[in-house]
Amino acid sequence: MLMNGRIKNGFLNERQKKVLFCIVKEYIRTHKPVSSSKVLEISTIDYSSATIRNDMRKLEYLGYLKQPHTSAGRIPTDKALRFYLDAVMDMRRMRERGKEVEKDSHVYWEGDFSRILEGAVKIIAVASDGIAIVEKPKVEFLRISGVILREIDETRTLVVLSTELGLNESFTIYHPRDVKLEELENILNDKLIGRTIGDIRKSVSGIDIRAKIWYDKRLEELMKFLENLLNERFEEGFLRYGFQRIINNDLLSFDAVRKLMRILEDEETTKELLNEIYSLDRSENGVMVIIGEEHKNKDLREFSTFIDTYKVFDRNVGRIAVITSKYTDYEKVVKTLVYISNRLTEFLTKLSMRR
Numbered sequence: 294m295l296m297n298g299r300i301k302n303g304f305l306n307e308r309q310k311k312v313l314f315c316i317v318k319e320y321i322r323t324h325k326p327v328s329s330s331k332v333l334e335i336s337t338i339d340y341s342s343a344t345i346r347n348d349m350r351k352l353e354y355l356g357y358l359k360q361p362h363t364s365a366g367r368i369p370t371d372k373a374l375r376f377y378l379d380a381v382m383d384m385r386r387m388r389e390r391g392k393e394v395e396k397d398s399h400v401y402w403e404g405d406f407s408r409i410l411e412g413a414v415k416i417i418a419v420a421s422d423g424i425a426i427v428e429k430p431k432v433e434f435l436r437i438s439g440v441i442l443r444e445i446d447e448t449r450t451l452v453v454l455s456t457e458l459g460l461n462e463s464f465t466i467y468h469p470r471d472v473k474l475e476e477l478e479n480i481l482n483d484k485l486i487g488r489t490i491g492d493i494r495k496s497v498s499g500i501d502i503r504a505k506i507w508y509d510k511r512l513e514e515l516m517k518f519l520e521n522l523l524n525e526r527f528e529e530g531f532l533r534y535g536f537q538r539i540i541n542n543d544l545l546s547f548d549a550v551r552k553l554m555r556i557l558e559d560e561e562t563t564k565e566l567l568n569e570i571y572s573l574d575r576s577e578n579g580v581m582v583i584i585g586e587e588h589k590n591k592d593l594r595e596f597s598t599f600i601d602t603y604k605v606f607d608r609n610v611g612r613i614a615v616i617t618s619k620y621t622d623y624e625k626v627v628k629t630l631v632y633i634s635n636r637l638t639e640f641l642t643k644l645s646m647r648r
Contacts, residue, residue, distance in 0.1 A: 304355055310380075311338055312348045313357055317369045317377040321620050324544055326366025371585035374597070374619055378582060381624045406458065409640065410532055413613075413633050418535030420629040421599075422542070423617030424553075425535050426563060430610040430641070432462050432527040433490035434573065440481040442474045450474065452522060457605065457645040466521040477518065489608070491574070494523050531563050544618045545595055552592035553616065566590070571600040573609045578602070580627050585619045597621060601630045603637035605645050613637075 305313070315336045316327045329345040332338065338345070349367055352358045357376065358367040369377070410427050417425035435456035443451040450468035455461050468474060485493060536557075539550055556562050569589060571581050583598045597619040602609040613634055615626055 305352075308338065308340065308344075309348045309352065310376075311336065312345060313352055313369075313373060313376060314380055316349075316352075316358065316367060317373050320369055321377075321622060324620060326361055326364045326368050328366040331366070369620075371587065371619065374584045374623075375587075378584070378623045382627070385624065385627075406460075406644070409637075413637060414532045414534045417613065417615055417629055417633055418538060421535075421615045421617055421621070421626045422538050423535055423615050423621065423626075424533060424539050424557065426557070426567070426612075426614040426616070427532045428567065428611040428613070429530040429532070430458060430460060430605075431529065431573065432456060432460065433494075434608055434610045435460065435605065436487055436489055436645075437485045440478060440485055442468070442478045442481075444468070444474055452525075454522075458641060459644070462525075462527050464525050466518070466525070469518050472518075481519075481522075490523060490527075493519075529560065529564065531560060533557060533563070539616070539618075542618050544620055549592070549595040553596065556590070556592065557616075566598075567600065567612055567614060570598060571602075571612060571614075573602065573612060575609075578609075580630055582623070582627070595619060597623075599626055599630055601634045603634045603641065605638070605641045610641065611637075 312332055315332050315338070319327045319331065319335060329342045329349060332345050332349075333340075333342060349358060352373075353360060353367060356370060357373040359370055360367050410429065414425045414427040417427075432454070435458060437454060438457050439455040441453040441455075443453070445451055445465060448467050449465050451463060451465055453461055453463045469477065536554070539545065539553065542550075556566055570583060580599060580601045583593075585594050585597065588594060588596070588598065593616075595618065596616050599615040599617075601613050603611050603613060613630060615630060617626060
C-alpha cells in the first residue's frame with residue numbers, strides 16, 4: 294500500500310491517461326523522448342497521430358510532459374512518474390484482489406542473521422539497479438529476554454541487555470549505593486523481560502517517585518538506575534550496497550551522484566535521510582515512495598526513494614530503503630522491496646518464537 298497522496302487526474306480522459314501511461318513506460322524502458330508515432334506503434338490506442346499529438350500537448354500544458362530542445366518526442370515529469378506509479382499500484386491491488394494471495398510460509402531463510410541482512414541488501418540493489426540500504430534491527434523496538442549486571446568497580450556496573458533475536462547490547466552505567474546488584478538484577482529481569490525499551494520508557498516517564506521516596510530511599514536509587522539504562526543510546530547501523538550501479542547510470546548527472554554519496558557516506562546522515570521520510574514508530578504500514586521534486590532535500594531531485602519496514606510479529610524493528618534514478622521500473626522495485634520485507638519479517642518472527 295502506498296502512503297503518498299494521489300495526484301488528481303480529473304482533467305484527463307481515459308485516452309489521455311493511456312497515452313501518458315504509455316509514454317512513461319516507454320521512456321523508462323528506452324530513456325529516449327517518446328513521439329506520437331511511437332505511442333501508436335507500441336500501444337493498442339486506435340486514434341490518429343494528430344489526436345495523440347493534441348493529447349501530448351495537453352499533457353505538456355498540465356505539467357505531465359516536457360519537450361527536450363527541438364525533439365519531436367516528450368519526456369515525463371515527476372508529476373507523470375507519480376501518475377504512473379499510482380496506476381501501477383492500482384493494477385497490482387486489483388490483481389491481488391482477483392486471486393487468493395499466494396502464501397510463502399514454506400519459504401524461509403536459515404543462517405547467521407548478519408549474513409542474511411547482507412544477502413538481502415545485495416538482492417535489493419541488483420533487482421532495483423540502485424543503492425539499497427538495510428537498517429539493522431533497533432534494540433529499543435525488540436523485546437528484552439534478559440538483563441545481566443556485573444560490577445566493574447565501586448561505582449560502575451556493566452549491563453548486558455539480551456533481546457528476543459539474540460542480539461545483545463552492553464554498556465556501563467553507575468549503580469545504586471544501597472542496593473545489591475544481585476537483588477537489582479532480579480528486579481530488572483522480573484520487570485523488563487518481555488517488554489521493549491520503548492514501552493518501558495513510556496511507563497517510567499509517567500511515574501512520580503517523589504511521593505514514594507519517604508517509603509523506601511532505595512526506590513530513588515532504583516529509578517535513577519533505570520532512567521540511566523533507558524537513556525542509553527544503543528548501537529545503530531546500516532548496510533549499504535549498489536553504489537557502482539548509481540555511478541554507472543547515464544541518466545544521473547555527476548553532481549547529483551556526488552551529492553548522494555555525500556549523504557550516504559556515514560551512519561548519521563543516512564539515518565537523518567530515513568528519519569526525514571519514514572519514522573519507525575509511524576502507525577501506517579507499507580511502501581512509501583518519494584519521487585524527484587517531492588524530496589525535501591534538493592540534492593535528491595534526480596532520484597526516487599523507496600522505503601518499507603520489516604518486523605518482528607507486528608512490531609517495526611528496521612527499515613529497508615532503495616534509492617534509484619527517478620526513471621526506474623517502479624513496479625519491479627516495489628515488488629522486490631515488499632518481498633524482502635516479508636521474508637525478513639518471517640525469518641525474525643520465527644527466530645523470536647524459538648527463543
